[in-house]
Amino acid sequence: MVVLSASEEKELLIDILEIKKDILTMIYKAQSGHPGGSLSCANLIYLLYKKVMKIDSQNPAWKERDYFILSKGHAAPALYAVLSKIGFIDRSELFTLRQLGSTLQGHPIKNEQLGIEVSTGSLGMGLSIGVGCALAAKLDKNNRRIYVVLGDGELNEGSTWEAAMAASHYKLDNLTAIIDRNGIQIDGSTEEVMALEPLAEKWKAFGWNVIEVDGSNLGELFEGFNKSKNIIRKPTVLISYLIKGSDVSFMEHTKKYHGRPPSKQEYTSAISEIDQIIETISVK
């Protein structure tokens, strides 16, 4: 089993923290956007692009690429910042987020040249799209894998469960769903708004291979992705326990920054918190 070396992990962690700074800067400059759910899943999106998925960093539209679908489209800043880090989006473009005329709308818009496979934003649609991609790949005998990142809140949508049923019915072992299980949606905790637990059991009952991971631990996430590649005749879901607003203390575990940009003071303090973490990791 391939594992991340300590130096690889350190490099990834620093990159992810830089991505988080970009996320905050984009949302701060736009004075609009979703910091909480972007910060929570930035690490897993970057890990996918950097170490898991088959992509060509010179050609986002490479025919043999794996597919990534951000079903929780409101985490667009995380996706854009990752795509910029790997070279698909020009970094200067990042800071045009949500402005008139920008290619970077508030939620992702299909753009093959930027590596965005499909538009997302209305929740509960991504897993069905992933099912279609996985069936098409099987039909073509293409060994492409499909990765779909879902928010936990969007699991309220019935269409997600229709897709869950179909993925297991068609034995889509080329499909991996990753749930950003940060436990918080707009109106409060997922368990208060519309209880999801027992979540792992639900997916198991739908016929999925379920892997629960501490999503803040890159090694565990990486191991989860590798395991999912070896499962046959079943789709895999990684229930990834993450922290809403992670790495910015006052944004963590709260619904407050789900869809609210930081003020100038909050932005400055958030950036300095992340800089401190980078410094601590760098000297280790």
Added chain:
Amino acid sequence: MLMNEKLLRDAFGDFLAQNGDHYPELVVLDADLSSSTRTNRFAQRFPRKFFNFGIAEQNMMGAAIGFAISGKMPVVSGFSIFTTGRAWEFIRLICHDNLNVKIITTHGGLVGEDGSTHNALEDLSLMGTLPNISILIPSDIIELKEMLKCALNSNGPFYIRLPRGSFQTIHNPHFKLHMGSPEILKEGKDICLIGIGSGASLASTAAEIIERDRKISIKVINLSTIKPINVPTLISALKNVNKIIIIEEHNTYCGAGSILTRIISEHTPKLIKVLGIEDSFGESGSRVKLLEKYGFTLQNLLIQMNKILDR
């Protein structure tokens, strides 16, 4: 339903089964209605390219998006109202991303005995409001086959609405479809009947009978493309008439008639009556009796014509 005519859905199923080889990227999706929509005929010949999603239209349409972004050309079928209604937001995304998905449904308009829950009298307003989509309604089997060829040879989203039953054949076998343009079935100058779907044969038959009995010159147009409409050809086709009746099996409040009325009135003043279902869901009954009750008859068309001609 006309007993001697083939059902349009039979022609649809046969077309897919017979032409599957011509379209290497074609896949067909259905929601547990393949025996009704006749996509089962494709499934029998091309089992690997047919996908049943069960009674789950949203997921079926979402999967169509996935197929399309993977280079496939999905034909998505089901009953008109369930497919366009339940899965509307997925169709919105298909149109938003301008994907190559062909939504071809059966049981459009008044379905008959199944009743109001199964009628599709709102689908054209649901589809018409979406940018990028092409909307086609065949008036007979010959036109349907042309439409299927046109949709499968074009890129982008299409909605084609078939009835449950059959329509009287009004075209000759050499008919060629000109998508977007009105088809003038008969010249005339006092009034123009624009028929959509089943409305086309009703208009043709009515014009013939009424002209024989009365001194009126009636123009008849078959309008089978609801979107995109070639506006100059439509306006030019209506140049010599000032009074129009549009016939459609849809809620008149917000249907093809409303769309056409807006387009026409933006260019030229005409007196227009839309003959359709007036803000109702319909009900159960034989199709013949339903058409009678809701005014799709020669007698009612004559009444409506007299009313509009008197003004």
